[in-house]
Amino acid sequence: MDIFPLLITVLSSIVVEATTIEKSKLLLQDLFQNYSKDIRPVEDQSKPITVNIDLDIVSINDFDDVAGTISMVVILYISWNDESLVWNSTSFGNTTSLTFPQSKLWIPEMFLCNPADSLQPISNKHFKVSLSSNGDVTWTPGALLTATCTPNVYRYPFDQQTCQLQLSPWGYSSQQVKLKIPSSTILFNYFHMNSEWDVKASLTYLWSGSFDIAEFFITIERRHMNFLVSVVIPVIMLAFVNLFVFLLPFNSGERASYSITVLLAFTVYMTVVSDRMPASSQPMSYISYYLLSLVGISVVIVTVNIFQIRTYSKHDEDEPVPEWVRTLYLYTQNIFRRKKVNTSERLHRPDGSDSKTNNGLDNNHILDVDSSKRNHDLFYTSILPMSQGQEKPTTDNVPMIPDHQPEVVTWHMAAKIVDTLLFFLFFSFTIATTVSYFICANVN
Known part of the structure; x- marks a missing residue:
């Protein structure tokens, strides 16, 4: 019975000091009283400060094949230890962390080294930092980055593109700021799917030299069904419809206009494809060679068809068949x-x-x-x-x-048989060209 009053006395004597706004104000004032954000926050200024950096991609906004750029919304997870901002949490009401604007302390401003427009720091005054009592600083700026990315359209529209983002603390050498990438891949914690591209793989790499560069590689694959339905399949249909000009009767009067109309349709699709391709000659897409082959076949068909009409119109009495x-x-x-x-x-x-x-x-x-x-x-x-039962006539009775x-x-007969031969010949060429394109475009 004597133990219970003693226990109550001991527990009531323990005073737990809670974190208050006054304690936080006092702590913030004490921390930045002699603080300079223009000096690297390391006690030994001859040593570099280690900065950890990870990249989290939120969305892929656009990949421009013609301009050779990729636009992405990203979040950077940047952390380091600020030796000037360390305090005893028990002295300030058990305050273990603070959150305040980034403008109050030193930050390693990151720059995109391969921008598509201008070279600007990836930060603004609206972002916050989180500071722990042991001096660990966590900074999570976000940005819309537009970087250069040379497209590889050999296998378009079955292509994959590998782009990179190069980030570096511009103005600091590797002896002053040492970068470190904790994750071996890009993070996709808040990623939103893109309607045109799928993410296939990612990789991180740290390039060390006179200054450190954190490189983040992302491999994306095109969703090809839209282009396949709207361009590739209609082109294949036109290629085979083009052959049926050899089955039209000569006296219909539509053979020349039919073949020329198909040729014009091929040139329209070549314009559609060229608008989506880069202006440079390297690399060239297999579909460009495929369309060029089909246009060449169509030109030959128009030329041969003209000679066929000329052959059919010849009269045997005026010009005998050789x-x-x-x-x-x-x-x-x-x-x-x-x-x-x-x-x-x-x-x-x-x-x-x-x-x-x-x-x-x-x-x-x-x-x-x-x-x-x-x-x-x-x-x-x-x-x-x-019939087998009938007697075979003698040679004398056979005229x-x-x-x-x-x-x-006749010329008419010769033109018809040439039409048949040309139909099977160009059918074989079209089949071979189409199969070759799909084989080349789908080989990794």
């Missing part, structure tokens, strides 16, 4: 029919050939008669082959084709 054109036509026809027939056998038919029909014509000589030329072109009509009489080939 022998080499007729031979090439027959050879091409054999390839399409998948029959290995020698052209010479078609010109000089041997006696006793069992491949003749009952009218003396080879089944391989079946011709497609153009409906628009039936009244003035001469063609051989095909006859159905004999022979004279050796000097060739199969009829």
Whole structure:
């Protein structure tokens, strides 16, 4: 029973002094009574003061491919120890920390060493500092930084860009201010996603020389779906639509205007892409080479189409088909029919050939008669082959084709077969060019 009154007496004798505004005012006045913010806050002025710095990116506002700049909202976490601002917290009502404007003490003003506009300190008078009783100072300025960043658009729009922010306490050598980066990566504590770019990686690096530079690297990847849907896929569609000019009838009168219209559409898309690309020649984007290839193919198609129209408009009576054109036509026809027939056998038919029909014509000589030329072109009509049970006529009963009489080939027929060949040729070129672009653009 005697212990309880004794315990109450001891506890009541303990007086806990609380922090008051008067104590804080007295502390602040005492700290800065003989303080100079123009002198580095280290007792031994021959030694450097160590400044810790970390970067926290809040948002990526813009990356300008053409200007080669990146704009970001950042927060800097800067801390150091001020040996002139140390106090005993128990002497000032257990006051362990103070917060006041940064203008009252020495701060290591940081400058962006690769700015896109002007060289200005990353701070203003509105930011606060936090001071602990052991002299540790924490300063967290924020800023909108616009830095230079040379774009690498080789793989545009599947590209990645690596940009850096170079921060340094301008005016202080490494013997006066020593930088230290506690974190190996950039911080993203308050990061807001960007609609055009994704953050893939980050890295920090400290460059030491006559003065220290803290370098912060960030790798961003473009969200390519918008450009893919609005530019790349329409260009691919135009590239394949361009080929169908060879399937239009010659007498439609639309072949030349069709091919020229597609060529103009390619030039419009080249303008759209060039507006988003840097003005320099290095680097050049693969999509620029891809569009240039498609424009080249389109120019060749327009040129070839003009000659095709000219060929189709020729009259056989005024300008006979040359022998080499007729031979090439027959050879091409054999390839399409998948029959290995020698052209010479078609010109000089041997006696006793069992491949003749009952009218003396080879089944391989079946011709497609153009409906628009039936009244003035001469063609051989095909006859159905004999049935197996029918007796084969003798050679004496089969009318022979004279050796000097060739199969009829007109300019119209030659133009049509060339159209088929050109369609498959340019189709192959377009496929190869498109596949090559996607392979090059997606290879890391």
